Amino acid sequence: MSVPVLDPYGEEVTTERGATSPFAPVSLANAAEPAIAPPAGQVLHSPFAEAAVAAGDRDRAAEATDALLAELEDPEFTEALEALADEAAARHLKSVGTWSNDSEAPTLATADTTQWLEHLAGEADRMLGALEAYFGDRPADSLQEGELEAATGIDGFTDPADVQQLFFGKLLDKAKKLAKGAVKLAKKGLSVVGNLALGPLFGQLRQLVKPLLSRVLDTAIGKLPESLRPLATQLAAKLRGETGSHEEELADTFDRSLAELVTAPDETTAAHLLAELQPGGEDTYGPSAAHDLDSARARLARELTEADPGVPPVAQLEEFIPVVMAAMPLIRTGIRLIGRDRIVDGIAGPLSQLIAGMVGRDAANLLSRHIASAGLGLLGLETGGGDATLGGEGLAAAAEDTVRKVLTLPPESLDNELLLETEIQDAFAEAATRHLPAAVLRPELAEPGADGEHGVWLMMPRATRPCFRYKKYSRIIPVRITRPMARAVILSGGDSLERRLLEDGTEAWPVDGEVELYELLPGGGLGHVSAFESPDGPVAAAEEFEELTESAATVLAGNPRLAHVGHHGLPGRHRRPGSRYFRFRHRGRPVRRRHFLGVLFDLTAPQPVLRVNLVLGERDTHELAAHLQRRHFVQVVAMVRRLLGPAALKAIEHRLTRLLTKHGITVEAGAAARLAQRLVDGVLRTVSDQLPAAAATLAKAAQDPAPGATLTFTFGFADRAALAAGTPASDPAVTIRPGRHRD
Structure with a gap:
């Protein structure tokens, strides 16, 4: 039965199920190694099964790989990759905005960004090549502090705003960790490490940089990378989920590839690993789903502005919705079950009725004036308030958000007509509230902030229009x-x-x-x-x-x-x-971020070791030193306890979950949370028992020119089973270092 509702103009209209428009009455308002031939002469037959020997070798290789992987762990390397991907993404977007031909702009912009990253890869290759040649057959345990910087002619990397310096610095840190880890494995008796000479080690690191930067490019331009190679698929699936970024996946798979390459039992295996890492040969750098969405969004905004007033824009939405779908790969299951056409039809009809009251040139002009007024501080003189495309953009953005929200419904709900229309109505009302000014909304939908003002979300950056990559709140x-x-x-x-x-x-x-x-x-x-x-x-x-x-x-x-x-x-x-x-x-x-917590494993030791770094800023270091000097020990414990509150406990649990999963350590549900609590409790007991005797050491760290201080708490575990069970052998030992350290 038809149900009468009011359209945006106060007139009674009829929709099939009574979907209510969010607009107020106004006057116009997403391989096997070949067998080695035996030497000439008698062949002696071992009584041991070949499979058992091979299995033993594999187990030792796996143990060595995992131990080296833990040594290579470096959160700052991930951050360097994030900065690199961010820089590449910014260069790509700015380049897109310089080309007037929309169809060729993505390819031309990608060529510009690729050239920049190829230059960076060349510089990194030269740097690591110089290290490979300089150190040659020198044993890994001969590396001295500062030698890598001296060999490359670089006296440290001091400019954190230079992503090239940041990346090169982290590569040198990775080389140091690689040499240190190889030495630890040798001391542990893991002879599967084929060559402990520094030159070959750095050469292996060198071979992985170009494939890594290729994946960084993929991430930056919207071609999201698969795992670096098939063997890492399961790891990537476990790690990405809800807890990791693509750059974290890149860093994790880079470290695992490096660890497996260094611990490969022979050259054939190493060559096979390297072959799997090379980028594919075909050119995949055409327009991405995001660029297609840019074009579709601009087209819809224009069509809504040019549409006949009051006429539901069904055809326009039927063309737009599939492009939004293509940018949302996670909704493919629902599409397969129900069918793309049915989903498009089921959304386009009701949504077009809700939009109909605001299409046309006059409505677009009205919307544009209000949006320009709300976003005047952001838009500046670019629009002058008379740019009708702002109105069309606002409607298109609200439609896009609605489609994206509706497509997150389970297939059963998408297939239920009444539920689908209800979701469309509510989702569009929320989306309209975000993108359109209060003057055209029903009074109960306008959401003022703390100061009573209603803001809107504007598509940005304006300089690259219509290639938008983020929104900014107008206020x-x-x-x-x-x-x-x-x-x-x-x-x-x-x-x-x-x-x-x-x-x-x-x-x-x-x-x-x-x-x-x-x-x-x-x-x-x-x-x-x-x-x-x-x-x-x-x-x-x-x-x-x-x-x-x-x-x-x-x-x-x-x-x-x-x-x-x-x-x-x-x-x-x-x-x-x-x-x-x-x-x-x-x-x-x-106000800038600071890192005050770190959790790392050392699996190269005879028994597993876990380190918790508490990184204090300059202010906290001096305050803690003052409490110790005055023998205010209660205040010392209270201060550390405040630092390790519920939020820090949650962060430690999150980090433990990633590390345990990364190293294949299976734990029961809730084990990471229990271990995190035991670590915090152990830290507090150590602070209470050991820190009072370390007053002079902390005071010296406070006076050191290096900013802040780092308190490292080292927990030992009897074996991996104890680590999985979350039962440290005893309370940790604490060391104090001046400066901020995350190793």
């Missing part, structure tokens, strides 16, 4: 934040906004600041955001932007609905379409 939100409020905002790795502000020099509360909000689009990354929003470029992507959780949105913006609802409580690395981030500015500059 820069002023906020006065008290110390309890800052303590409630939990950031990456278990840190808090309170500690960031204290490290930044804050002495008086409350603090006045500004909050900027961002959302990633398909094909978008923080590299795109930082390239157009930060003068420090891609490195800022890892230091300035934090995931907008519900608690952060509530405290900083007065509206929890501004948060990305798909977050998992571990901010910073998801970088998926729809992920939202914020940047907090204080005294005119962004």
Whole structure:
């Protein structure tokens, strides 16, 4: 039965199931080694089964690989890859914006970005080649501190904003870890390491750089990489999921490839491994799904602007929806079960009815004026308020969000007509609220912030239109934040906004600041955001932007609905379409991330070792040293306990889960959480028992020119079973080093 509803103009209209438009009444308003021939003469027959011998060799090789893999672990290498991918992504997008031919722009821009990365690969190859030739047959245990830098003519890498320096520095660190790990394996008696000479070791590292950078390019331009080679597929599937980024997968598979290459039992196996790592030969650098979506989005915006007023744009949406589907590979199961055409038809019809009231030139002009007014600070003089495409863009963005939200429904719901139409109505109302001004919405839909103003999400960057990779909230939100409020905002790795502000020099509360909000689009990354929003470029992507959780949105913006609802409580690395981030500015500059926790395994030791690094900033180091000097031991324990609160405990659990999974250590459900709690409890007992006697050492670290100090707590385990069970042999030993260390 038809149900009467009001259209955006207050007139009664009829839809099949009574879907309600979100608009208020106004006047126009995504291989086997060949057998080696035996020597001439008598052949002696061993009584042992060949399979048993081979199995023993394989077990030792696997043990050596896993131990070396743990030694190669380096979170900073992952961060260097993230910065590199961010820089490549930014270069690619900026290049796209310089070409007027839309059909050729992606290929031309990719050629520009490829050339830059090939130059970087050439420089890295020359650097590692120089190390290979310089060290030659020198044994790995002869490497001295600073030799690598001297051999390459590089006196350290001191500019963190230079991604090339950052990457080269991390490659040298990887070379040091490789040499150190080989020595440890030799001491452990794992003779499967074929050659402990430094030259060949560095040569093997050298052979992996080009394939790695090829995958970085894939990530940067939206061609998401498969695993580096088939043997790593299972690892990648376990690690990516909800907890890791593509760059984490690249770093993990790079380390495993290097470890397996170094521990390969013969040259044939090594050659086979290298062959699997080489990039495919075909050219896959045509337009990506994200670029296709750019074009479709622009086309829909134009068509909605040019459409006849009041006429549902069914045909236009039927052309647009499949492109959104192509940018959402995870919804293919539902498509196979129901059929693409049925899904398109089921969405296009109801959605077109909801949009019909706002199509046409007059409606687009009205929307554009309001959007331009709401985003005047972001759009500047570019639009002048008279650009009708803003209205079409807003409608297209709302339609795209609606389609993406609806396509996340289970197949059973997609196949239920009534449920589908209900979801479309609600999803479009929410999307319209995000992208369209309050003046054209029903009063109950407009969502004002803490200061009573309603903002909209604008497609960015405007300089590369129509190639958009993120959205920015139209309002820069002023906020006065008290110390309890800052303590409630939990950031990456278990840190808090309170500690960031204290490290930044804050002495008086409350603090006045500004909050900027961002959302990633398909094909978008923080590299795109930082390239157009930060003068420090891609490195800022890892230091300035934090995931907008519900608690952060509530405290900083007065509206929890501004948060990305798909977050998992571990901010910073998801970088998926729809992920939202914020940047907090204080005294005119962004508050930057600091790393204060690290968890690493050492599997080269006779028994497994786990190290927890507590990295203190300059302020915390001096405060802790002062408490120790005054014998305020309760305050010492209390301070460390505050640092290792619930958020830090969750971060340690997350890190343990990744490391245990990466090394194939099977644990029961909840074991990582229990181990994390035992580590924190052990740290606190050690702080209570050992730190009072280390007052002089900490005071010396506080006076050292290196900023901050690092407290390393070393836990020993009887064997891997004890590690899996989460039962350390005893409380940890603690060492204190000046400066911030994550090794």
